[in-house]
Amino acid sequence: MLVITQVRHGAAVPRTGGRGLRLNVAVPFVLILVLLAAAPFGLSTFAVATLTLGLCNGLFAYGLDLSWGRAGLLSVGHASFFGLGAYAVALSQEHGWPPAALLALALLTSVGIAVPVVRIGLASGVPDAPLILLTIGVSLLLQHAATSLTDLTGGTNGLSIGGSDTVSMYYLTLLVVAATVALTSVTVVRSRFGARLIAASRNPERAAQTGIDPVRVRTAAFAASAAVSTVAGALYAPAAGLVSPQIFGLGLSTSVLVWLALGGRNSTLGPFLGAILITAGGQMLGSTWQGWYVLGLAALFVLVVQVAPAGLAGISQVWTRGPALKLPPAAAPRHRKTDADTEEGDTEEDDAEETAALSLQGIRKSFGPVDVLRGVDLTIGNGRCVCLIGPNGAGKSTLLGIVAGQLTADTGEVRIFGVAAGGLPVHDRVRLGVGRMFQIPSVLTELSPADNTRLARLIAPRHIELPAEYDDLARDDTGEAKALPLADRRRLELAMVLAGAPRLMLLDEPAAGLGPDDARALIRELKDVSRRTGCTLLVVEHDMAIVRELADDVVVLHDGRVIAHGPMDEIAADPAVREAYLGVH
Numbered sequence: 375m376l377v378i379t380q381v382r383h384g385a386a387v388p389r390t391g392g393r394g395l396r397l398n399v400a401v402p403f404v405l406i407l408v409l410l411a412a413a414p415f416g417l418s419t420f421a422v423a424t425l426t427l428g429l430c431n432g433l434f435a436y437g438l439d440l441s442w443g444r445a446g447l448l449s450v451g452h453a454s455f456f457g458l459g460a461y462a463v464a465l466s467q468e469h470g471w472p473p474a475a476l477l478a479l480a481l482l483t484s485v486g487i488a489v490p491v492v493r494i495g496l497a498s499g500v501p502d503a504p505l506i507l508l509t510i511g512v513s514l515l516l517q518h519a520a521t522s523l524t525d526l527t528g529g530t531n532g533l534s535i536g537g538s539d540t541v542s543m544y545y546l547t548l549l550v551v552a553a554t555v556a557l558t559s560v561t562v563v564r565s566r567f568g569a570r571l572i573a574a575s576r577n578p579e580r581a582a583q584t585g586i587d588p589v590r591v592r593t594a595a596f597a598a599s600a601a602v603s604t605v606a607g608a609l610y611a612p613a614a615g616l617v618s619p620q621i622f623g624l625g626l627s628t629s630v631l632v633w634l635a636l637g638g639r640n641s642t643l644g645p646f647l648g649a650i651l652i653t654a655g656g657q658m659l660g661s662t663w664q665g666w667y668v669l670g671l672a673a674l675f676v677l678v679v680q681v682a683p684a685g686l687a688g689i690s691q692v693w694t695r696g697p698a699l700k701l702p703p704a705a706a707p708r709h710r711k712t713d714a715d716t717e718e719g720d721t722e723e724d725d726a727e728e729t730a731a732l733s734l735q736g737i738r739k740s741f742g743p744v745d746v747l748r749g750v751d752l753t754i755g756n757g758r759c760v761c762l763i764g765p766n767g768a769g770k771s772t773l774l775g776i777v778a779g780q781l782t783a784d785t786g787e788v789r790i791f792g793v794a795a796g797g798l799p800v801h802d803r804v805r806l807g808v809g810r811m812f813q814i815p816s817v818l819t820e821l822s823p824a825d826n827t828r829l830a831r832l833i834a835p836r837h838i839e840l841p842a843e844y845d846d847l848a849r850d851d852t853g854e855a856k857a858l859p860l861a862d863r864r865r866l867e868l869a870m871v872l873a874g875a876p877r878l879m880l881l882d883e884p885a886a887g888l889g890p891d892d893a894r895a896l897i898r899e900l901k902d903v904s905r906r907t908g909c910t911l912l913v914v915e916h917d918m919a920i921v922r923e924l925a926d927d928v929v930v931l932h933d934g935r936v937i938a939h940g941p942m943d944e945i946a947a948d949p950a951v952r953e954a955y956l957g958v959h
């Protein structure tokens with residue numbers, strides 16, 4: 375049975391873990407930090423200087439991981455941000471300008487470049503190619519500027535920087551900064567934001583359908599990634615002693631990708647491990663064994679990518695079973711409805727009862743020369759269960775996409791619970807109460823079923839107790855959702871939608887691909903949901919047996935318009951429907 379619970383002050387909302395860092399993260403973090411801090415007291419000056427470079431590179435790789443690993447955004451020009459930080463320090467020393475002001479300017483410039491670049495990439499839907507090209511383009515531009523502004527930057531010769539007198543002192547300062555940046559980022563990625571980021575990067579479609587704005591979340595991660603890379607560059611400059619236009623080059627941008635892939639993405643340790651190992655290897659073996667060293671590195675890279683795609687830090691995953699990706703345990707739900715809101719909430723729902731769940735007027739949509747929808751008018755009463763039928767290509771999925779916000783109508787008005795929703799993005803319509811199931815179930819395949827349901831609950835406006843039939847999925851933390859059979863993946867998608875407390879559910883052939891028993895069970899569940907919660911259902915369906923079982927009303931779409939709307943028996947007897955849809959005169 376589905377129970378909607380308004381969360382009250384002090385009510386027991388299932389927690390998903392303690393806030394902040396847990397012991398299993400904090401203890402190794404402190405141990406590694408202590409070991410690194412002790413390094414200057416036991417290692418030679420050369421080794422400490424090497425470690426210093428390794429740490430700078432590690433922080434750079436960590437910055438890239440926020441973009442490539444965490445946000446799923448591949449950048450092949452991250453040296454732009456690193457170089458801006460390095461030049462800020464070099465310029466401040468060369469011209470006697472205040473270093474803090476220059477670093478702040480470099481950070482602002484990095485974020486100012488990163489935000490439009492990632493926005494353009496994300497606007498294309500498939501961001502990888504535009505993002506790769508744009509980030510390379512920015513690197514080349516900055517390299518050109520650093521080369522040609524000779525008076526300012528020293529041109530191709532670059533600028534020398536006097537390092538700290540004591541290598542150990544600089545190393546320790548760097549360690550504190552690197553630890554602070556890493557700790558802050560770790561806290562952020564283990565928070566609710568981290569959970570949103572996982573959803574936005576792994577399945578933007580489902581993320582939006584859960585109420586997350588995937589573009590905003592991924593933009594924030596990319597901007598943070600650029601800022602961390604800039605800080606890394608600023609720390610690198612005094613350790614390297616020279617900053618030249620080469621720093622913006624593709625060589626460094628691709629090296630950092632290799633450090634990260636080798637060390638392990640989506641990890642705190644991985645980027646540092648990869649960068650320190652390769653930097654130390656390069657310093658110790660690079661000059662004497664140059665060719666062999668590069669060959670060995672390439673072989674190691676291929677081996678790691680083949681055997682342990684999660685990199686050295688994730689090598690244990692080769693032997694352990696279970697999902698490779700986990701939702702941050704510290705992320706806890708923050709339901710918007712509380713005691714204080716109850717009256718307001720009740721009023722909202724009372725109002726909703728009087729308003730149509732969905733009202734469409736004059737909806738038109740064309741794809742190129744093809745007019746798919748030619749003026750759809752449709753009103754669906756609150757709490758009704760409506761099946762949308764029509765011949766193949768009639769535009770049923772297109773209409774569902776327009777209601778959900780995935781597609782924009784060329785003209786016409788969409789009202790959801792009385793709110794003009796035509797200009798709202800998907801995640802804002804979810805906040806109005808829209809939930810959507812797709813023809814091919816859309817879940818986060820790399821997460822466990824339990825984490826999928828947790829994610830939906832994290833974002834939901836109130837706590838929903840799922841029916842007992844979903845207990846198996848809500849507790850299944852053992853494997854990835856992609857291993858589930860189709861029927862269970864569909865149930866999981868339904869559980870996620872239900873956990874979001876929908877008031878209008880849009881379903882596109884929910885029983886497609888299911889066996890008769892699974893299909894019957896799903897339809898029964900949908901009917902139950904609609905009856906118990908008063909949720910309105912709009913279901914695209916071809917199977918007339920399902921339509922008969924499910925529908926209070928049937929809407930027939932033909933030739934881009936609604937030609938009939940009413941109970942199934944009336945529809946079946948309608949001559950226009952029989953001619954258009956059933957082909958019977």
Ligand SMILES: Nc1ncnc2c1ncn2[C@@H]1O[C@H](COP(=O)(O)OP(=O)(O)OP(=O)(O)O)[C@@H](O)[C@H]1O
Pocket residue numbers: 741744746764765766767768769770771772773
């Ligand atoms: N993104 C798109 N670009 C171009 N044409 C499209 C696009 N989406 C849909 N169409 C076209 O619009 C028409 C309606 O498609 P739609 O999927 O909405 O129909 P449908 O009624 O759901 O069909 P079916 O029952 O076969 O799923 C089809 O001719 C389809 O080829």
